Amino acid sequence: MFHLALRMLLGDRAKYIMLVGGLTFSALLMTQQNGVFQGLLAWTTSHMRNMRASIWVVDSRVEQVNETKALRDTDVNRVRSVAGVDFAMPLFQGVLKARAAEGSEKLIQMIGIHAGTLFGRPTKVLEGELEQLRMANTVAIDELAAERLGSGVGRPLRIGDNFEINDREARVVAICRTERHFFGYPYVFASYDQALQFAPRQRKMLSMILAEPRPGMTPEEVARNIQAETGLAAYTVPQFEKSTISWIWRNTGIPASFMTTIILGFIVGIAIAGQTFYSFVLENLRHLGALKAMGASNGLLSAMLLFQAMTVGIIGYGMGLGLTALFGFAVAENGQPPFKLQPEAILRTFAAILLISGLAALLGIRKVAKLEPAVVFRG
Amino acid sequence: MNSPAENSPDSSVPAVALRGVVKAFGTGDARTVALKGTDFTASQGELHLVVGPSGCGKTTLLSVAAGTLDWESGTVDVFGTRLNGMPRSRVTAFRRKNVGFIFQQFNLIPTLDLVENVSVPLLLNDVRRREAEEKSAALLQQLGLGGKERKRPTQLSGGQQQRVAIARALIHEPRLLIADEPTSALDRETGHQIMDILAQAARAPGRSVIIVTHDPRTYRYADRLTDMEDGGIAGVYHGQALRDFVSIHH
Ligand SMILES: Nc1ncnc2c1ncn2[C@@H]1O[C@H](COP(=O)(O)OP(=O)(O)OP(=O)(O)O)[C@@H](O)[C@H]1O
Ligand SMILES: [Mg+2]
Numbered sequence: 101m102f103h104l105a106l107r108m109l110l111g112d113r114a115k116y117i118m119l120v121g122g123l124t125f126s127a128l129l130m131t132q133q134n135g136v137f138q139g140l141l142a143w144t145t146s147h148m149r150n151m152r153a154s155i156w157v158v159d160s161r162v163e164q165v166n167e168t169k170a171l172r173d174t175d176v177n178r179v180r181s182v183a184g185v186d187f188a189m190p191l192f193q194g195v196l197k198a199r200a201a202e203g204s205e206k207l208i209q210m211i212g213i214h215a216g217t218l219f220g221r222p223t224k225v226l227e228g229e230l231e232q233l234r235m236a237n238t239v240a241i242d243e244l245a246a247e248r249l250g251s252g253v254g255r256p257l258r259i260g261d262n263f264e265i266n267d268r269e270a271r272v273v274a275i276c277r278t279e280r281h282f283f284g285y286p287y288v289f290a291s292y293d294q295a296l297q298f299a300p301r302q303r304k305m306l307s308m309i310l311a312e313p314r315p316g317m318t319p320e321e322v323a324r325n326i327q328a329e330t331g332l333a334a335y336t337v338p339q340f341e342k343s344t345i346s347w348i349w350r351n352t353g354i355p356a357s358f359m360t361t362i363i364l365g366f367i368v369g370i371a372i373a374g375q376t377f378y379s380f381v382l383e384n385l386r387h388l389g390a391l392k393a394m395g396a397s398n399g400l401l402s403a404m405l406l407f408q409a410m411t412v413g414i415i416g417y418g419m420g421l422g423l424t425a426l427f428g429f430a431v432a433e434n435g436q437p438p439f440k441l442q443p444e445a446i447l448r449t450f451a452a453i454l455l456i457s458g459l460a461a462l463l464g465i466r467k468v469a470k471l472e473p474a475v476v477f478r479g
Numbered sequence: 480m481n482s483p484a485e486n487s488p489d490s491s492v493p494a495v496a497l498r499g500v501v502k503a504f505g506t507g508d509a510r511t512v513a514l515k516g517t518d519f520t521a522s523q524g525e526l527h528l529v530v531g532p533s534g535c536g537k538t539t540l541l542s543v544a545a546g547t548l549d550w551e552s553g554t555v556d557v558f559g560t561r562l563n564g565m566p567r568s569r570v571t572a573f574r575r576k577n578v579g580f581i582f583q584q585f586n587l588i589p590t591l592d593l594v595e596n597v598s599v600p601l602l603l604n605d606v607r608r609r610e611a612e613e614k615s616a617a618l619l620q621q622l623g624l625g626g627k628e629r630k631r632p633t634q635l636s637g638g639q640q641q642r643v644a645i646a647r648a649l650i651h652e653p654r655l656l657i658a659d660e661p662t663s664a665l666d667r668e669t670g671h672q673i674m675d676i677l678a679q680a681a682r683a684p685g686r687s688v689i690i691v692t693h694d695p696r697t698y699r700y701a702d703r704l705t706d707m708e709d710g711g712i713a714g715v716y717h718g719q720a721l722r723d724f725v726s727i728h729h
Contacts (some may be wrong), residue, residue: 104588112590471674477541
């Protein structure tokens with residue numbers, strides 16, 4: 101009987117298309133919005149993938165990687181002296197004003213890294229050498245910075261080009277690739293001392309300390325030691341990621357606005373699928389009644405309706421996911437908007453679509469269960 | 480044509496026996512008593528017509544006999560099986576095996592082709608799809624619909640559709656065939672063709688065909704005729720009495 105259930109469903113083209121279309125739209129909305137949301141969340145922790153370090157030490161009031169509360173210069177040595185710390189290096193992090201070639205001002209994300217070790221350096225250098233950052237007034241910029249600051253010249257900045265940071269000349273010695281940051285500012289790397297020169301003078305300038313554990317010790321252990329001995333906050337990368345994302349959830353409206361859209365996708369799915377499937381059942385009520393008279397049990401008819409609803413659900417889900425993937429490939433080119441599709445999100449959407457289909461079927465099942473088989477004799 | 484799957488060991492057992500059946504619809508002022516302690520018997524091997532004015536309870540009687548409608552009091556036996564107190568699911572299973580239905584409006588499923596429509600009762604009785612479709616195609620052929628197996632019901636004339644409905648009602652070789660006004664949507668000529676087929680089906684041993692009709696032109700097909708009036712039985716005719724009844728009403 102199930103093949104007949106399928107034929108009955110496919111035979112009603114308009115409703116079939118409406119059902120699959122509604123569920124596709126719903127699945128697309130849920131996965132795509134979730135993907136953009138997860139991508140956006142990933143951007144909030146991109147510092148940790150652009151400046152690699154196992155342990156991040158910050159002021160005890162700091163809960164997320166994009167926030168800085170200046171530390172004392174002496175804190176670097178205090179961290180170095182903690183048991184299990186292999187080495188620890190200062191990091192400057194600040195948003196500064198740069199002047200592009202044609203004179204317009206752009207904000208940049210300035211990162212100052214220890215000149216001797218270049219610890220925290222970007223992982224992918226496209227052109228030039230980071231070692232040259234040890235020379236005065238030099239910077240390494242990412243591709244976004246090259247493009248933005250080169251807008252006046254009509255081409256991206258190249259090695260050897262100059263621009264100004266806070267009225268100080270900066271010469272480009274390397275171009276690197278970074279993962280985009282949540283704030284959208286391009287990355288500019290300099291040696292720690294050079295970065296302090298670019299930045300407006302303040303009493304305390306040290307933003308963070310990056311550290312590595314001794315071989316044989318885990319970052320967790322060492323972070324605990326640092327915290328205990330210095331009173332500073334020390335995070336491993338997973339800890340800081342978690343803390344940062346949790347901060348975003350607690351302090352911004354971003355998750356709420358995405359959740360609203362995702363819930364809307366769910367509701368739209370229920371509305372369209374429920375409504376359409378119910379009218380499909382109503383239109384077929386005579387035939388369902390005839391089947392019932394002929395001896396189809398409530399269980400069989402319910403299973404047939406469920407099968408029909410699940411079929412459109414799975415097709416709609418597949419198409420929604422396919423469209424989401426297309427969207428993902430399309431935006432992967434320039435990475436905007438951010439997009440990250442996780443297996444859990446895919447499974448969650450699947451569950452949501454099955455739930456929608458199940459609810460839609462349930463409305464019909466209730467109707468059919470109450471249907472008197474004798475109705476088929478009434479004109 | 481098809482013979483019932485299961486021949487009764489005793490062909491004297493009535494196909495359908497209603498004794499003192501009461502059925503009412505609605506409550507309070509809206510209460511209508513459709514069957515007022517009705518007695519009704521249909522024998523095996525007969526085509527039994529039920530006639531009477533509109534609203535006298537013909538459809539209600541048929542529904543109770545077919546096990547598609549509950550009643551309030553009285554007893555209902557179908558081929559010796561008492562339906563009183565039988566759980567719903569067992570009544571459903573009983574119908575599935577033993578009853579074939581023909582409806583006034585054909586009630587074929589428009590999105591399924593003819594073979595699929597006809598195969599439904601077999602599929603409901605757990606016959607495999609291939610076998611069900613082969614049998615259905617063969618029966619459609621017998622009923623003069625060969626070559627149209629893969630057409631949709633809406634591509635056929637009313638008479639052809641009713642023949643498909645008959646095929647569906649007979650395909651699982653039920654012992655009881657129930658039809659409510661099977662010819663009222665058809666023209667005279669087609670109506671006669673349909674009645675011929677049903678009369679032939681009734682001749683199968685161990686089977687009974689009960690037809691509700693408004694149409695006096697069909698009276699002559701009856702082996703026995705029950706005339707209903709206001710929820711009760713006005714008369715039962717067969718033999719010479721039936722022939723007299725037919726000539727009076729023609
Ligand atoms: N589901 C129902 N709800 C309420 N009243 C009903 C229902 N079914 C039948 N009745 C009433 O019961 C009585 C008998 O109806 P029934 O349909 O059995 O008559 P009938 O002889 O088949 O009439 P017709 O020739 O018009 O088909 C009528 O008064 C009808 O209005
Ligand atoms: Mg009637």
